[in-house]
Amino acid sequence: MEIIQPLLHYSGHWLAPFAIGWLLWRDNWLRTGAMIAAANLIDLDHFLADPIFNPDRCSIGFHLLHGWEAALVYAVMLAMPHWSIRAFGLGAIWHLAVDYGDCVMQTL
Structure with a gap:
């Protein structure tokens, strides 16, 4: 589980957007995938937290944009x-x- 969680998390944030773009907007999948990946900017709300990063904290419901x-x-x-x-x-x-x-996997 130690390697699976970060692998799923980061591939979900950085690889899956391009797969989604390819599935839904095949003619412009690369540009669309980049826009879907750009939504990771919502993580900027982590800078409002103290500490900024806590690996044991669930982002959902804690951060403003989550x-x-x-x-x-x-x-x-x-x-x-x-x-x-x-x-x-x-x-x-x-x-x-x-x-x-990620939050669900933290509870396992």
Whole structure:
């Protein structure tokens, strides 16, 4: 489990966005994958925490951009007309899903 958790976490944040881009926007998968991966910027809210990084802390519900209110905003972004806003919203929701999976694995 020690190696699986970080492997799943970081591949979920940095490789999966390009796979999602390829599945949903095949004509522009690379650009879309980059936009989905750019949603990892929501991790900037970690700088508001003390300590900034705690490997035993679940991000979901703790950090400002990792709460249910933010998730609602990301969901609304899915309905926006421009592809880049939809891709960023999808990426942010995917980011929350990956972090949630990390939280579940912390409890095992």
